[in-house]
Amino acid sequence: xxxHAPPPAYRTLDADGIRAAxxxxxxxxxxxxxxxxxxxxxxxxxxNLNNVFLVGGPAGGVCVKxxxxxxxxDPDWKMPLxxxxxxxxxxxxxxxxxxxxxxxxxxxxxxxxxxxxxSLDRHVVLxxxxxxxxxxxxxxxxxxxxxxxxxxxxxxxxxxxxxAFDLLEPFARNHTLTxxxxxxxLTDPYRVHPRNHWLSPELDPIAAEIRADPAVRRRVxxxxxxxxxxxxxxxxxxxxxxxVMVSTGGTQAGTQAETRIIDGEFALPGxxxxxxxxxxxxxxxxxxxxxxxxxxxxxxxDVARFWTTFRTDFTTLWRDAIAAGTxxxxxxxxxxxxxxxxxRQAQDDLLRDxxxxxxxxxxTEIIRRILGYAxxxxxxxxxxxxxxxxxxxxxxxxxxxxxxxPDRTGTTDALLALARRHxxxxxxxxx
Ligand code: SR1
Ligand code: MG
Numbered sequence: 476x477x478x479h480a481p482p483p484a485y486r487t488l489d490a491d492g493i494r495a496a497x498x499x500x501x502x503x504x505x506x507x508x509x510x511x512x513x514x515x516x517x518x519x520x521x522x523n524l525n526n527v528f529l530v531g532g533p534a535g536g537v538c539v540k541x542x543x544x545x546x547x548x549d550p551d552w553k554m555p556l557x558x559x560x561x562x563x564x565x566x567x568x569x570x571x572x573x574x575x576x577x578x579x580x581x582x583x584x585x586x587x588x589x590x591x592x593x594s595l596d597r598h599v600v601l602x603x604x605x606x607x608x609x610x611x612x613x614x615x616x617x618x619x620x621x622x623x624x625x626x627x628x629x630x631x632x633x634x635x636x637x638x639a640f641d642l643l644e645p646f647a648r649n650h651t652l653t654x655x656x657x658x659x660x661l662t663d664p665y666r667v668h669p670r671n672h673w674l675s676p677e678l679d680p681i682a683a684e685i686r687a688d689p690a691v692r693r694r695v696x697x698x699x700x701x702x703x704x705x706x707x708x709x710x711x712x713x714x715x716x717x718x719v720m721v722s723t724g725g726t727q728a729g730t731q732a733e734t735r736i737i738d739g740e741f742a743l744p745g746x747x748x749x750x751x752x753x754x755x756x757x758x759x760x761x762x763x764x765x766x767x768x769x770x771x772x773x774x775x776x777d778v779a780r781f782w783t784t785f786r787t788d789f790t791t792l793w794r795d796a797i798a799a800g801t802x803x804x805x806x807x808x809x810x811x812x813x814x815x816x817x818x819r820q821a822q823d824d825l826l827r828d829x830x831x832x833x834x835x836x837x838x839t840e841i842i843r844r845i846l847g848y849a850x851x852x853x854x855x856x857x858x859x860x861x862x863x864x865x866x867x868x869x870x871x872x873x874x875x876x877x878x879x880x881p882d883r884t885g886t887t888d889a890l891l892a893l894a895r896r897h898x899x900x901x902x903x904x905x906x
Pocket of ligand 2: 522523713718738
């Protein structure tokens with residue numbers, strides 16, 4: 476049951492409140508070292524929903540995230556607090572499978588809705604790093620590996636269905652944030668709604684075209700149904716480039732960058748292609764926001780790397796589980812384990828569905844981030860309003876084409892070819 480009134484012990488913490496809350500936890504106080512008065516507390520809230528602080532002491536640091544009783548960027552939009560509880564539960568569910576591809580959970584306070592995780596103070600948000608011109612050639616592979624492991628191990632491909640259902644069931648109650656996705660991502664941009672906004676009048680024609688196109692509406696309806704009825708695995712649920720942190724070593728020659736996936740508060744049971752599509756959609760928006768040939772090369776490389784890594788890792792985990800006799804109830808060894816070619820076909824069928832979902836959800840992510848409530852800052856890279864509108868228009872046209880003709884565009888290869896075509900056309904059109 477979603478709780479709407481904050482519990483009596485809840486209060487929104489300022490820097491001193493953060494110090495007091497951490498000081499009350501001996502393990503956290505020891506991790507920071509020294510007296511609480513010596514701890515530096517720096518607010519780094521970046522997302523739309525929560526307060527986030529980095530706290531540093533003489534011995535080490537932690538990251539503190541607290542749910543607010545409203546949307547952080549819109550205090551009039553009231554909201555229950557349970558999102559950090561879902562994030563804590565998501566970390567507990569996936570961390571054993573993904574290790575250092577996410578953060579270690581250090582503490583969760585169910586009265587204050589405070590989640591404490593390790594501090595990533597040597598890292599930057601991937602979106603910000605890309606906007607500053609950085610290149611993290613390993614990040615897309617790491618995200619692909621993360622999605623493969625997190626999703627495989629929480630699905631009935633890896634687990635007896637009883638364990639998979641028990642694991643997924645609590646996340647099916649993440650109603651508040653799932654409602655945000657259903658409305659903001661998958662519905663609002665296709666109807667007239669006061670939450671929508673865009674560069675008007677420049678984007679009015681393409682916004683109207685997308686709303687009116689029956690092929691787009693049909694595909695979005697099918698994707699909504701996939702999102703709400705296809706409970707393949709435990710999803711991160713908001714896997715955009717702002718939910719990925721990369722270590723700053725990555726731009727130096729010869730150093731291996733570290734990638735961490737954070738912010739699993741939107742976790743829910745759903746189609747695996749949703750997580751894939753959000754990440755890919757945000758990469759593609761960065762390509763269009765930047766608009767140059769170099770970005771095209773790097774970002775399309777990253778999309779291909781993401782998908783190839785996801786596909787390889789997911790099928791390897793699955794094949795190995797079948798060979799070891801530890802696989803779950805879906806596509807069971809009893810039917811496929813003794814026939815490698817039949818197993819390969821069954822895997823190909825499922826991977827094709829995930830790939831097609833990925834392309835569709837990438838398109839819906841692009842559309843909602845340009846026409847809906849929550850935009851991405853990448854397009855601020857454009858030198859002026861006319862270029863911003865031009866680049867957003869090109870991204871929207873790609874998204875519309877992806878949705879309007881899913882039979883021809885539902886593969887990574889088709890997506891890459893179409894994205895390249897639209898990006899080049901945009902570059903060669905005078906603004
Ligand atoms: C009101 S929340 C808007 C968006 O911010 C989050 O990061 C999710 O992407 C959500 O859709
Ligand atoms: Mg977030």
